[in-house]
Amino acid sequence: MLFNSSAFLMFLLVSVPLYCLLPLSRRKLALLALSYIFYGIWSVPYLLLLAAVTGVAYVSGLWIGSARTEGHRKRALGTSLALLLSVLILFKYAGVLGALAQLAGVEADAFTRLLVPLGISYYTFKLISYVMDVYWDKIPCERDPAAFALYPAFFPQILSGPIQRPADFLPQIHQPAPNDPGLITSGLRLMLFGYFKKVVVADSLGPFVDQVYADPSGTNSLCVLLACYAYVFQLYADFSGFTDIAIGTGRLFGIRSPKNFSMPFYAPNLQEFWRRWHMTLTRWLADYVFTPLRMTFRSWGSLGIVLAITVNFAAIGLWHGATLPFLAFGLLHAVYMCVSVFTLPARNAFFDRRPGWARARIVWAPLITFQLWTLSEIFFRADSLDQAGRVLGALLDLDAAKPWVFGYGKEAFLWSVFLILVMEAVHWVQSKGRWEFIWSRKWAAPRWAVYYAMTFAVLHQCAGAARQFIYFKF
Amino acid sequence: MNRDELHEKLTRVFREVFGQPMLVIHDDMSAADVRNWDSLNHVTMIYAAEKKFGIKFSTREVQNLKNVGELVSLIDQKIP
Numbered sequence: 001m002l003f004n005s006s007a008f009l010m011f012l013l014v015s016v017p018l019y020c021l022l023p024l025s026r027r028k029l030a031l032l033a034l035s036y037i038f039y040g041i042w043s044v045p046y047l048l049l050l051a052a053v054t055g056v057a058y059v060s061g062l063w064i065g066s067a068r069t070e071g072h073r074k075r076a077l078g079t080s081l082a083l084l085l086s087v088l089i090l091f092k093y094a095g096v097l098g099a100l101a102q103l104a105g106v107e108a109d110a111f112t113r114l115l116v117p118l119g120i121s122y123y124t125f126k127l128i129s130y131v132m133d134v135y136w137d138k139i140p141c142e143r144d145p146a147a148f149a150l151y152p153a154f155f156p157q158i159l160s161g162p163i164q165r166p167a168d169f170l171p172q173i174h175q176p177a178p179n180d181p182g183l184i185t186s187g188l189r190l191m192l193f194g195y196f197k198k199v200v201v202a203d204s205l206g207p208f209v210d211q212v213y214a215d216p217s218g219t220n221s222l223c224v225l226l227a228c229y230a231y232v233f234q235l236y237a238d239f240s241g242f243t244d245i246a247i248g249t250g251r252l253f254g255i256r257s258p259k260n261f262s263m264p265f266y267a268p269n270l271q272e273f274w275r276r277w278h279m280t281l282t283r284w285l286a287d288y289v290f291t292p293l294r295m296t297f298r299s300w301g302s303l304g305i306v307l308a309i310t311v312n313f314a315a316i317g318l319w320h321g322a323t324l325p326f327l328a329f330g331l332l333h334a335v336y337m338c339v340s341v342f343t344l345p346a347r348n349a350f351f352d353r354r355p356g357w358a359r360a361r362i363v364w365a366p367l368i369t370f371q372l373w374t375l376s377e378i379f380f381r382a383d384s385l386d387q388a389g390r391v392l393g394a395l396l397d398l399d400a401a402k403p404w405v406f407g408y409g410k411e412a413f414l415w416s417v418f419l420i421l422v423m424e425a426v427h428w429v430q431s432k433g434r435w436e437f438i439w440s441r442k443w444a445a446p447r448w449a450v451y452y453a454m455t456f457a458v459l460h461q462c463a464g465a466a467r468q469f470i471y472f473k474f
Numbered sequence: 475m476n477r478d479e480l481h482e483k484l485t486r487v488f489r490e491v492f493g494q495p496m497l498v499i500h501d502d503m504s505a506a507d508v509r510n511w512d513s514l515n516h517v518t519m520i521y522a523a524e525k526k527f528g529i530k531f532s533t534r535e536v537q538n539l540k541n542v543g544e545l546v547s548l549i550d551q552k553i554p
Contacts, residue, residue: 010508027551134533136533136534136537136538137534137538138537138538271512271514275512284512287537290513291513291517291533291536291537292517292533294516294517295520295531295533295536296519298517298520298521298524299521305514305518309514344510345493345510348493348509348510349493
């Protein structure tokens with residue numbers, strides 16, 4: 001059930017009023033049932049897989065919680081992580097495993113036919129964070145099986161996050177809040193903006209980007225450059241739009257979810273960029289991959305930092321898929337990050353001594369960061385290293401006679417640029433807490449004009465074929 | 475070593491690692507209050523503190539630290 005499908009809206013239209021009428025004591029089971037129905041509509045066998053790995057993590061938590069020695073705790077953690085990661089690798093990388101098996105002369109058709117279960121990366125990461133947090137004594141083990149089962153299965157978050165931590169999610173299930181009209185309204189507002197970003201902004205940029213990437217060598221280099229920028233905004237509008245719909249849907253059921261984006265394109269450096277882009281994944285990797293690696297290599301000096309950064313970003317790349325372009329994307333960011341980490345103290349000291357230059361830095365540092373991100377997105381978007389190479393080659397081919405392409409047409413392209421500006425204006429309003437308060441409570445007439453305009457734009461755009469969310473496949 | 479002496483020695487570690495010669499630490503201080511104190515530099519500071527005080531931290535201990543006060547208390551427990 002796609003978020004941008006009428007079936008999903010019908011699902012909400014029926015379930016939200018019924019949920020709000022339920023007594024607080026019944027809501028946990030109701031939300032679990034809704035989440036399992038949501039997932040089961042897509043695939044019952046994979047719903048059983050979700051229930052099975054949930055059971056593994058639940059028992060592991062109890063095992064770690066009751067273990068009397070550190071050795072037992074470690075054994076429980078190791079067994080749990082091995083099982084969870086094996087399932088993730090088996091299903092997510094089945095194609096690669098099948099290809100490797102065939103190279104070794106083993107028949108592996110079953111592998112190559114395996115479907116990737118929706119949201120497997122997200123719910124597995126949630127379960128790993130739970131067992132790790134219990135092992136590190138950050139949280140007690142959860143004894144209520146229904147509350148625990150709801151944590152990975154919570155349907156607004158299961159497909160593409162945000163990756164909420166158990167310490168943030170489980171108390172909301174144990175102490176459900178009464179119906180809050182303000183929270184529901186803010187959820188609906190966020191969902192509308194999410195649909196606007198996905199259906200209107202991202203989907204209007206998609207055809208232009210697709211057309212250029214289909215034949216970069218035959219396209220004018222300036223047009224290829226615009227397509228590279230357009231893809232950055234397409235991906236941002238698509239994924240942050242999805243996140244807004246997920247967070248907004250959660251609010252309809254009284255659940256507050258963490259932010260996943262915070263104006264990333266205004267970040268002054270790449271460290272800051274990653275703190276603002278896909279924030280819940282970045283924090284997850286920082287806590288469960290980067291910090292343990294840094295602790296392991298802490299006596300290795302600069303080499304230890306380089307190693308931890310490289311493994312962390314290679315993991316980010318390969319998390320999106322076991323392909324060379326994704327690996328190149330991750331490794332490029334590892335290089336960016338290493339250079340940035342080692343030079344940042346000197347850069348800060350340089351600008352601290354020159355206040356005039358430091359003021360200018362506020363403008364051009366985000367611009368440089370944005371260019372570096374755009375370059376890496378060429379690998380992220382490309383189907384192969386060859387295609388990425390052709391796009392890079394086309395950028396450097398200054399033959400002005402080559403044609404321009406515009407997807408839906410020149411006017412539609414200019415309209416898309418305007419829509420990006422609208423999107424960023426709304427992000428700016430959202431980032432100013434006080435302004436959002438004024439916007440949501442005071443200015444009724446312009447506020448409703450914007451709601452109607454966005455709804456009309458979404459409905460108008462819906463007349464075309466719905467494009468899948470880019471992050472569904474991850 | 476009393477808590478004030480611990481603070482003084484740890485202040486020197488913070489100043490060196492985060493490149494701020496005038497930095498003064500206090501118990502309620504956390505990563506949000508210190509420029510350059512992020513997940514990338516956190517373990518660098520932890521390792522410098524380990525060397526300064528001749529102790530070792532586990533990953534679990536590092537993960538559970540919430541502010542400077544907790545770090546000082548942990549060092550206090552560990553130093554011989």
